Amino acid sequence: MQEDSRDRWSSHRGFILATIGSAVGLGSIWKFPYEVGRNGGGGFLLFYTLGLALVVLPLMLAELLIGRRSRADLPSGMASLAQSTGRNPRWGWVGVFAIATGFVILSYYAVIGCLTIAYAERAVLRGFAGIDPGAAVALFAAITGDPIAFAAYHAAFVSATASVVARGITGGIEAACRVLMPLLMLLMVALAVYASVVGDVGRAAEFMLVPRLESLTPRVALEALGLGFFSIGAGLGVMATYAAHAARDTPLGLVTVVTILGDTAISLLAGFAVMPLVFAQGLDPSAGASLMFLSLPVAFGGLPVGDLVGLTFFVALFAAALASAISLFELAVAPLVKYGRLTRGQACLILGVACWAAGLPSLLSFNLWSDARPLAPIIGFEASGIFDALDRVASDLMLPVSGFLLAVFGGRVLSRAVFAEELGWSTAAVGGIRLLLRWIAPSLIAMFLVLGILSA
Template sequence: MAIAKHEKWSSGATFLLAAIGSAVGLGNIWRFPYVVGENGGGAFVLLYIGMVILFGIPVVMTELLIGRRYQMSPVNSLATIGADKPAKRLWKALGWSYVLVPIGILSFYGVVAGWTLNYVVKMGSGSLSGVDSAEVEAIFGGVLSDPVTMIFWQTVAMLITMGIVARGVKGGLEKAVEILMPALFIILIALVAYALYAGNVERAMEFLFQPDFSKLTARSVLEAAGQAFFSLSLGSGAIMTYGAYLTKDISIPKMSCGVAFADTLVALLAGLAIFPIVFANGLDPEAGPGLVFVTLPIVFDSMPFGQFFGMLFFLLITFAAVTSTISLLEPMVSYLEERVPHMRLKMTLLAGAGTWAVGILAALSLNVMSDFKPLGMFRTFENMGIFDLLDYFSANVFMMLNGLLIAIFAGWVMKRTALLEELGLADSWLFKFWRLLIKVVVPIGLGYIFWDFITA
């Protein structure tokens, strides 16, 4: 069956904005600060940066080159390349994993995006003003315990996502990132400046950049690798799908380094926007996900111009969420559009509705279904509902498993000439170094992390 052709990015700069938008999301601004806090600060930051360099950049390059090589969705790209290779069923299954995993991520990601939309309204309307810690905790607890509120805001987030994706590459994805990404960076810089003015900068810098390796555990290694993959959108199909819309004149190595650099920069800036305020107010950096939705609203309320900057903060998280949700929905829409050409709107509604339905289960697992623990028979997962399981397995298991398999595929299955042609590095030391990483370092490193995780 002939595969429908996809639109292309207008320019390398537009692609870079879109790819950065995919990578820069809740993983950087919501998840990164509390994961750093839970794992002791500076040592974890160094470990995370090391994971981005050793694993992240090589896998970004790999996913982009595979996407651009055949200019199709992950399912059809991997099925085409692996058709005459050993274990061809495995590679086709990997393609499906690259399409289904983002649906799993988006199902809980959409719920959190709904929280951020809700809090933009709450902060802007003043309903979080003049409240103490018990009251703001009760407000957040009320949001989580109210299935109607949760589903309403999750639905709004998904409708925004579907509205952008339905308009296509040039009319939807490009226009969205051209507006949202500059706005995101401007708001983030403003919040960092505000935190440096009003917060405890010295303590925050010490926490973020002075490593204490005694605080690292085996779980920290897994979480650092998981955070690198989650933050860069690796193993989720987003980068590979965006690569399919990439023209041949754009340098994949340069774009990959640009995405990784920008993504890491935003994560560190998010830490600088949050931790000075955390330490200035005697808050616990290990407060977990509640750090953003419970403790920071109280802090903003007690600071000069706090309501305005608090609203900006949640607007920032919302923009970051949207640039990621559109990239997570796109792989499935891309595949469906190849099957049924010229029906993008209907395919977007189909993929979006399915994701929304799974997201409802994730939302309900935080309230009316909170007693349902699907994997409660295992000690590690005995307290995890559907929402927690989707988060845990997406970031720490399936995204890295996809990355491990795609590294093996590129390093040991794809032809060397195809790799050289797509990367445009000639037979240089840089190509040999990348191939060493993708053939040996990434598989062994991720394989060891998985083994340690399974046997822990």
């Protein structure tokens, strides 16, 4: 395609809202509060912030640079940029691996995304009044235990994602993010204010912000790095895919910083929307993934106007899930359109069906296949069902491998001149980013990868 025929972001603001939407996702609202709780609060946040600066920021910059410089999908862009610097064009296969990683994540991510629809529907039709821990477990079992109804919710979420992407960059993704991101921020602020009034905000603040010496361990540091990967999606190539549609004068450094700050702000708002209620209701702040769908309905049931609060929360969660799913979907649609010679609508239809089908094993692991442990003989996840095993394989193994390779590509294949031309930074600033990409980021990612393998 010629450059002037490509769909473009209509403005820098639209592009930034889309990158924030990609970064936020369920990781910032679903995973962030319980990871903070599970790993000791403030100490974890300290490591999380350090990981953002040393790994996520330079890696995201490299992705944005790859996309805008190449004006192509991720595999084609990496291949052409490698060739232009005298390197092997087979670097394009790293882009293929990143897309495969994104598709695996999308397959089970959509299963969690569809639960936000089910719980929002529950808030409207029956509410959460009077629900206790036993009733919360029964509610979750009722939603996930019916494979037909669960698959229908799953289809609805995938269809919503595909329908947005099918409308293109400006009319679909950008238009959706212009609505979803302000709505998400507004809802999270409202929830955080409400939780601060009716919940135990003092204990929540101490728990989340005050570092505790016992939590300052290498393992917690690597867990924090892993959350940064999952939350922002660095290493997947999503930012490169979005940047391929960005104007030449887009300030990539500003986009990177604003995206990371926006994601972090929403993550902290999510923590202050959740943790004060958890402490006020005497619930376990380190309850893990069940915190979102088992503990919070109990909290909502004991609050004034709890049904409205619950509805607001799950609508916000749906907005975050949809915005992030859209970016993962676009990551795979771009090469399908190019290599499959398909229209965007055809590519979205094919990918939507494939995503729904690929999500069925994860979906069925909550009901008919709850006892299945197919990966245990290979990677030793004896205690993990299909959903948990896929999450660990993608988040702890595939994603860091993809991130490692993209960091190496950015630091050792892309030249100093390319960075200088695209970023317009001083020699010292460019040298600092390339230092992080050449040595610091790959080393930290490799340590996280080893931890994932050892804990398998």
